[in-house]
Amino acid sequence: MAKKKFSKQWVHDHINDPYVKMAQQYGYRARAAFKLTEILDTEKLLKKGDVVVDLGAAPGSWSQVARERLRDADGNLHGRIVALDMLPMEPIEGVTFIQGDFREDDVLRQLQDTLGDSRVDLVISDMAPNLSGIKAADAARMQHVHELALDFALQCLQPEGALIVKAFHGSGFTQTVELFRQNFKRVVIRKPKASRDKSSETFIVARGPKTLNQ
Numbered sequence: 001m002a003k004k005k006f007s008k009q010w011v012h013d014h015i016n017d018p019y020v021k022m023a024q025q026y027g028y029r030a031r032a033a034f035k036l037t038e039i040l041d042t043e044k045l046l047k048k049g050d051v052v053v054d055l056g057a058a059p060g061s062w063s064q065v066a067r068e069r070l071r072d073a074d075g076n077l078h079g080r081i082v083a084l085d086m087l088p089m090e091p092i093e094g095v096t097f098i099q100g101d102f103r104e105d106d107v108l109r110q111l112q113d114t115l116g117d118s119r120v121d122l123v124i125s126d127m128a129p130n131l132s133g134i135k136a137a138d139a140a141r142m143q144h145v146h147e148l149a150l151d152f153a154l155q156c157l158q159p160e161g162a163l164i165v166k167a168f169h170g171s172g173f174t175q176t177v178e179l180f181r182q183n184f185k186r187v188v189i190r191k192p193k194a195s196r197d198k199s200s201e202t203f204i205v206a207r208g209p210k211t212l213n214q
Contacts, residue, residue, distance in 0.1 A: 023061070029090075032126060033061035034194035035203070036164070040069070042190065043205055045162055048078040051120045053111070053156070055102055055149060056127030057083035063095045066124070070094075082114055102127065102148060112156070120156040125149045125165040139172035146176050154183060154209050162207040169200040180206045
């Protein structure tokens with residue numbers, strides 16, 4: 001994973017970001033938790049008893065949100081969460097974590113073996129490849145990640161299951177949305193309030209696979 005270089009302006013904005021402060025207050029590992037929370041609330045997704053797969057999970061804030069939604073008042077977990085990332089992730093109680101590259105067949109097989117016969121209700125993907133700055137190459141990498149998540153979702157989702165993926169407006173975005181519309185009954189684009197205004201980041205929410213690979 002490429003080492004990020006942060007400008008003084010970025011550091012200033014980050015420190016003063018209300019969502020960063022809220023994440024610290026609520027014990028979330030990243031401000032991204034609020035992006036997923038808003039999408040789940042808006043789309044009325046994720047209920048107790050659901051099976052969730054979190055792709056690109058580290059540092060774990062999306063798995064934390066999923067876990068909260070699956071717990072009852074006594075703290076008991078009703079459902080299942082399987083998380084995967086290339087990077088290590090600090091354990092989260094009740095979350096099964098697999099470390100590996102989702103693009104590799106053996107890692108994908110490990111994920112499928114972990115799920116067994118369980119059909120998945122929700123796939124959430126915060127995955128993004130390392131970007132080179134070359135627009136065409138970066139668009140192709142991002143599109144590849146989306147296609148992998150889509151293919152996996154079509155193999156494992158329940159008939160009314162859903163897939164949420166991170167995307168970026170730009171080259172290849174329209175084609176990706178069209179690909180999702182070909183494969184799902186309902187596809188919407190969401191820009192949560194926690195996504196920075198300057199960022200081209202957005203999220204594609206796809207529900208109800210048209211064809212499931214059994």
